[in-house]
Amino acid sequence: MGEDQAAETRAVAGWVLDQILVMLHPFMPFITEELWHAQGTRPYELILAKWPQPEASVDAKAKAEINWLIELVSGIRTARTELNVPPGARLPLYVVTSDEIFARMERNAAALSRLARVEKGADGVIPTVSLQVVVEDATYFLPVEGVIDIAVEKARLAKALEASEKEAKSLEGRLKNPAFVERAKPEAVDKARGDHAHHAAEAERLRAALARLG
Structure with missing residues (x-):
């Protein structure tokens, strides 16, 4: 120096x-x-002494790219967790999109590799058996054939979905019953509403997970 x-x-x-x-x-x-x-x-x-004043203006393009990266990493992590993809498995990432998104992926390749454990897929046909993650206007595909047992995962998710839908329907029926809403303690009604919202959201999540497998 x-x-x-x-x-x-x-x-x-x-x-x-x-x-x-x-x-x-x-x-x-x-x-x-x-x-x-x-x-x-x-x-x-x-x-x-005067407090320091920020002088840099917000870079809208950089902000949009960071938000895109956060959403993509979160979506991939959620999909991997829902389908029991081994944490250490590195999956190729495919996408059919604009040149701008491809450029984003190139600029953020290291972050995507480290945070989402994915790598850029080879050019060519997107594998049929893939997880699908939608971010903004693009759909990203992560092949899982050979990484997880598709049939077993579909059966597991379908069983969990059936249980969540059954519980949500039961709670919905209870909440539509005037006798329950009017006579039960307020805390019991609030709990039933909270449980119904939880199971309804869980059912929606499981349906999305099944849809990822095609």
Whole structure:
């Protein structure tokens, strides 16, 4: 590191320390004031220092890309968990979409590999037996043939779906019964409503999981 770089590094470090002291001062007034003056001669007390003002404007394109990445990683993780895909399994990721999305995938390949355990699939026909994850206007495909037992997973999900639908229907019938709603304790009615919402949402999740398998 040259002398100019070293001087710049020291200046930036000093500026950063000052900003930290300024922002900590309302919570730790005495120690920060002491440290403020220990760094050298100051023209004013720390309590009079102005808070740092953000100068950078929001990059709408970068924000949209981060939101896309978060949604895609969350969707892939959810799909993998729902279908019991082994945590260590790396799946190829296929998508038919615009050049812009392909460019996003290239820029975020390392993050997708690390956070979702996927890799860019080879060009060609998308495998038939695949998980499907929809983000914005694109559908992403993750082949699972040979990774999980499709028949077993379909049977497991179908059984769980049947149980959730049965429970949701039972609770719906109870809530439609005026005798129950009017005579039961309010907390019992609230619990039934909460349980119904839970089982209805669970049934919807399981239907989506089954749909992922085609």
